[in-house]
Amino acid sequence: MKKFKKVLYVIISVVIFTGAIAAALDFMGVINLKNHDQTEDETLYSELWHIVFKGYAFSVKPAGIAIIHESGCLNIRSTDEYLVQIDVEDDSADDFWNDRDGRVQHMKESGYTMEQYPEKIRVDDREYIRYIVSMKEERGAEYDSSYFCVLISDAGDDKRFLTVVRFDGTDIAAMDTASRNDMYEKAIDEAACVTSSAVPTDETNDMTGSYWQADGCSGTFSSDVVKEEYTDAELVDSIANEDIYVSYEIPENFILLRDDQTRKSYYSEADKSQVIVSVIPYTWKSAADMAEDRNSAGISKVTAEGQYEEKGKIFYYYAYSILRIRNGTRKTSYYFNAYTDLEDGNIYSINGFADDSPEIMNPKTYTRFMSITEE
Numbered sequence: 001m002k003k004f005k006k007v008l009y010v011i012i013s014v015v016i017f018t019g020a021i022a023a024a025l026d027f028m029g030v031i032n033l034k035n036h037d038q039t040e041d042e043t044l045y046s047e048l049w050h051i052v053f054k055g056y057a058f059s060v061k062p063a064g065i066a067i068i069h070e071s072g073c074l075n076i077r078s079t080d081e082y083l084v085q086i087d088v089e090d091d092s093a094d095d096f097w098n099d100r101d102g103r104v105q106h107m108k109e110s111g112y113t114m115e116q117y118p119e120k121i122r123v124d125d126r127e128y129i130r131y132i133v134s135m136k137e138e139r140g141a142e143y144d145s146s147y148f149c150v151l152i153s154d155a156g157d158d159k160r161f162l163t164v165v166r167f168d169g170t171d172i173a174a175m176d177t178a179s180r181n182d183m184y185e186k187a188i189d190e191a192a193c194v195t196s197s198a199v200p201t202d203e204t205n206d207m208t209g210s211y212w213q214a215d216g217c218s219g220t221f222s223s224d225v226v227k228e229e230y231t232d233a234e235l236v237d238s239i240a241n242e243d244i245y246v247s248y249e250i251p252e253n254f255i256l257l258r259d260d261q262t263r264k265s266y267y268s269e270a271d272k273s274q275v276i277v278s279v280i281p282y283t284w285k286s287a288a289d290m291a292e293d294r295n296s297a298g299i300s301k302v303t304a305e306g307q308y309e310e311k312g313k314i315f316y317y318y319a320y321s322i323l324r325i326r327n328g329t330r331k332t333s334y335y336f337n338a339y340t341d342l343e344d345g346n347i348y349s350i351n352g353f354a355d356d357s358p359e360i361m362n363p364k365t366y367t368r369f370m371s372i373t374e375e
Contacts, residue, residue: 049212052203054088056155059197060212067211071285072293076194080169081183084191087162093154097129111135115147123192128153130188134172141345147172149184151191161195238375239264239277244344245375246279249368273354277369280339280347287339287347291316308338308363310370315340315350319361334360343374 048059049066053074060066064078069085076084096103100118107114115132122128129152138146149165165187172180237256238247250256250266254275258265263278280290291305305318317338324331336352350369354360363370 048197051210051212052201052206053086054205055200056088056198057201057203058086058194060194062212062214065211065213068206068208069280071280071290072208078190081167082170082187083166083168084187084194085164085166086191086194087164088155089160089162090158091160092158093127093129093152093160096152096160100129107133123188124196126153126192126196128192132184138345142168143171143173145173149187149191151188151195153192153195155198156200161198163191163195165191237264239279244279244342244346246277246342246348247373247375248277249371251368271354271357271359273352273357273360275366275369276349276351278349278351279342280349285347287314287341288316290339290347290349291318291337304361306363308370310367311372313340313370313372315363315370317363321358321361332356332358334358336361336363336366338363338366338370340370340372348372 047062049062051058051060051066051068051074053068058074060076061078064076066074066076069075072087074086076086078084097118097120104114104117112133112135115134116130118129118131120127121130130150132147132149134145134147136145147167147170149167151161151163151165153161153163155161167183167187170183172183175183236247237250238245240246251268253270254266254268256264257267257274263276265274265276267274285293302318302320304320306316308315308317315338317336319334319336321332321334324333333353333355334357336350338350340348342348350366352360352366359365
């Protein structure tokens with residue numbers, strides 16, 4: 001069996017955007033489920049990915065890719081048909097169940113159609129609440145109707161797992177009933193397997209930007225990573241996601257530090273700063289919503305926030321700093337986060353950070369990265 005690697009971005013910022021699987025996806029539903037075959041899994045997968053997320057250790061089959069997403073959830077994709085998104089929420093599954101009528105009403109008011117109302121089921125002797133919702137013409141969706149299957153289960157200590165299966169690669173509405181039920185069964189079986197593996201842990205959480213990939217891994221950040229120097233004629237770069245390419249200018253004092261499938265990272269020796277750009281997919285939120293979800297921006301308050309316009313694009317941003325005192329030495333790190341909506345419904349993200357360089361908090365620092373062209 002191949003040796004599966006874990007790739008971890010060197011992002012010093014704490015995990016941002018807590019509880020991002022949002023009120024909009026606060027429910028669940030589904031169909032008949034098959035039991036998980038542990039014997040078969042143990043035969044096929046002798047080495048599971050160990051992912052620590054929000055105080056829980058998850059064991060995930062090493063197939064496809066898993067990412068701790070910027071929106072604050074664990075994304076797992078083992079097939080093109082659907083995406084599994086997991087969050088850890090306060091309150092128990094019973095709290096949800098006791099307020100299910102109110103939550104269903106909230107979903108309807110938010111524009112969702114209840115395909116299957118919340119009900120309790122058991123999978124491998126574990127109790128879940130499940131329901132299914134759909135939405136017509138969701139922003140950025142490939143199909144006319146988007147379908148979401150939701151599982152809720154207790155995580156212990158008055159917490160619960162909220163698991164959303166987003167069928168972003170499947171036209172569920174076009175399927176017959178039997179095929180649709182088979183698809184739901186397959187997805188829920190995988191999602192339930194992941195959440196049932198989770199155990200509380202004191203291990204340090206893996207950070208936003210961490211990802212695990214079955215093959216094609218390209219290593220990790222390190223001090224001896226190869227850096228590409230740009231000449232004066234090569235000060236334009238781009239980042240792609242699916243069918244969209246976002247081009248931008250690179251400040252002359254920045255060099256490319258990292259380039260892989262999730263984002264690009266640039267480094268400035270002048271002020272020891274790092275800037276990461278990415279295209280955020282699979283989100284039901286707008287850029288303004290992303291900027292609003294900043295309640296986990298670190299151990300200090302947000303010191304600057306607002307909007308910044310560049311070439312007709314509105315960027316929603318916030319900035320904050322963290323003071324660390326160690327062995328009598330005081331050190332301040334500065335962070336900047338900005339988001340803008342792309343034409344296809346995805347979001348373009350800029351994240352900057354530096355030690356002892358407060359200028360990194362100024363949106364004007366990122367003007368060139370904000371001068372984007374969509375293709």
